[in-house]
Amino acid sequence: MMILAKPYWLLLILFVVLGCSVKDTKTSQSKQSQQKPNVIFILADDLGYGDIGAYGQQKIKTPNIDKLALEGIKFNQHYAGSPVCGPSRASLLTGMHTGHSKVRGNPRWTNSGKPVELGESDITVGDVFKSAGYNTAIIGKWAMADAKETNIEAMPSSKGFDYFFGFKTHKEAHHYYWHRLFKNNEPYILTENDFAQKKGKYTHDLFTDQALNFVDKNKDDPFFLYLAFTIPHLELTVPEDSKKPYQILDWPKRKMNTKGHYKNDEEGHTAYAGMVSRMDRDIGVLMDKLKSLGIDDNTLVIFTSDNGHEYDRLKQPFFNSNGPFRGMKRDLYEGGIRMPFIARWPNKIQQNTETNHVSAFWDFMATACDITKVDECPSSDGISYLPTLLSQDKQVKHDFLYWEFNERKGPIQAVVQDNWKLIKNSKGLELYDLSQDKAESNNLIHAQPALAVKLLTKLEGARTPHPEFTLQQLTP
Template sequence: MLKKIIILAIVVGFAWACKTQLPGSSDSSKKPNIVFIMADDLGYGDVGFNGQTKIKTPALDQMAKEGVVLTNHYSGSPVCGPSRSCLLTGTHTGHTTVRGNPNWTTSGADVVLKEDDITVAEELKRAGYHTAILGKWGMDEYGVSGQANAQGFDYFYGYRRHGEAHHYYPKHLWRNTEKVPLEGNIPEETFGQYSHDLVANEALNYLDERAKSTEPFFMYVAFTTPHYELTVPEDSKTPYENLGWEKRPMKKGHYYNDEEGNIAYAGMVSRMDRDIGRIREKLKEHGMAENTLVIFTSDNGHEYDRGFFDSNGAFKGRKRDVYEGGIHVPFTAVWPNKIPEGSTSNHQSGFWDFLNTACEVAGIAPTKKDLDGISYLNALKGEKQKVHEYLYWEFNEGAGPRQALRKGDWKLVRQYKKDDELYNLSNDIGEDTDLSKINAKKLKELQALILTARTDDPNYELVKIVKKK
């Protein structure tokens, strides 16, 4: 009898030990953590795993080797504000709340996230996650409803407003709703504490804190690199000096650029890559890597390059274009033992799919049933994946409204006071040959579909906008 009691005690004790592991350690019964890392204005071809040869991105290249690359992933918009709105709310620019950057509205009003918007952070909090946004928020120009802490994030550190993020040596950042003065910073002299470094270190500190808890977490790291202004500390320029590169002199204006652009741009990208590597190492250090899905992408296409870096790869256009160069972005994800190493997927996905994906990872259904997103989790895992009927974008700044719709291999591009353009991306990813004149049936099909892809919004009418002063 005593022997049976001893054996039972050993079994119970072993089971309890397995269940009560140290905080941060791998536990298959714990919901997976999610880390979403986003660059700002990084081109599809700016990373080594998509063919970049001049700029070194070893950490991202290693991530691609250990995980999956999605070759047909799209940002929410060709500029940052609406792209982030799509990411957060699971809706494309025909339906999302913020469809343009500040000042670019037909009503003249600045638009921020509304109280009744349900963000991915709010969904994950419902599933028991601790949530943090570090870096560029850019969804709050003036109002309480647009603040990160009012949209499901437990912790926020970085840039609150859109325009604040244009400078890397700002006089302050924000921690939740409080200003954090950066003593000694002189923005116009690019002197002081480099904001990218502060954000990267905050991400590492956050992971240290999460390692003390058994609570799952969602960490959204929104780096501002390599967005203008083009400036980076000297140690990131050193590897690119004396290589015989052509020079691109830069001037100071709204952006306090360094004197030489190409070296600064490459240094910014590599510094970001370095810190992504540090984030992944920190996850490993705390035993959290195996239970964490890490995603990397960019908020839209590049703005800086004029051909030296081949930032577009094969694509036409850049930031602010609805051609592929403005919206077709790099994407890689890693999740040990869940995502096959060294895999690729040509599944067509967009920023508005992330909310659905995160919900599936967390084991919940999205609150709203009329979202535009479809979870791409199966595509990440190399399994059979549901596909979109179509992908849609709209954008309206100085040149007037632009729209694009992709259905399968076919893409319609509609621009202000121009004839509609039609491309078959299966054999013309560079959008060089307009087929609208020789394939009238397909043109009419997509023209009819694009009329159904958006809802009217008095702030975002499809007319030419006169920018608010």
């Protein structure tokens, strides 16, 4: 038997160690390349198209959201599911537009006056991610279970989400110092909170903490986080530290009603700006968390809003929250449904890009299926926008988009096809060329009768009957 001198033994040991190290590194890299991407979907509440810097805002500072746009892609024509939150969120979750969705209006705006909730047969994007092996969570505003008694079938735990922390109903989500949240299926009581006196814990801050904890806990496995912030929905209130940067500016004052249902702060402009900036700050904290955990490159982050703004409803808007568009919350004009939409995914999405691809909330279901590569995707009205995110040429386009809305001025219906938009309301028909008339100020219904008939045919064939939503004017 040949005996090696000590230096040769050392070389052999070194060779084996280095070989194992290279093998382990390759295995680690292989696992990382095969790992499914994390997805964080951040949804603001009543944030207008023009409320962030990346979409033209001049007064409110949103550096972290703007950075998402610089490091990702900005959609110029992305639409909410509805001009109010309930049906808009249902569209996002189920992939159905309001002509097919189970939830087509907010809780009290039904024929019976009773809320329509998601049921056992309703499949959500949570189910899709769960079936693909993801850990899933909804943190913030659920608003899909508004019955007085807890209907487990309508709760996130029955809709594909492993974890829920936040508001179960719409009304509770109107108050930032509300005393009752839900943790999974059980009430989570904040004993020190008093919404009338604005005392206790600011619920938005709790949602941020919960999101950071969820990401930290699931850093080693693929996760889907639906982070549904309640900012900047009324009521308008925010801790003083978020208002201070704006209080030193020479802004005009807007006195708010502090005694009604919404316990607003006395001055509106600094409160609204402070709320948006606080959300922006916390999105920055979340992005820093991803980087510190080493999972930033493998995480797709999406930011958008559920419908148009409500606060800037003034004869002379202060923030110009709807940007170049007409309308706001509860309108089917562009200001009510066209949303800021930003997606960031390092090394996948080309930085500082934008797209005019026409997309909508109900596309997220198909996109989730595309990302997770599930064997069977639930039927939906959506088309995956993953090719647009990845700058691929195979992006399929919608024939048309459809909305219906029954509240207050309703019923209103609308379709968008390419650059054309048709609105049907109690006054008749309106036709706009969005490529030339973003503000929808020039009704071309008489100038383009043939096109109007074509779009009206699509509008009238876009819906299925629903016993609670029958396109008749409702009063709450």
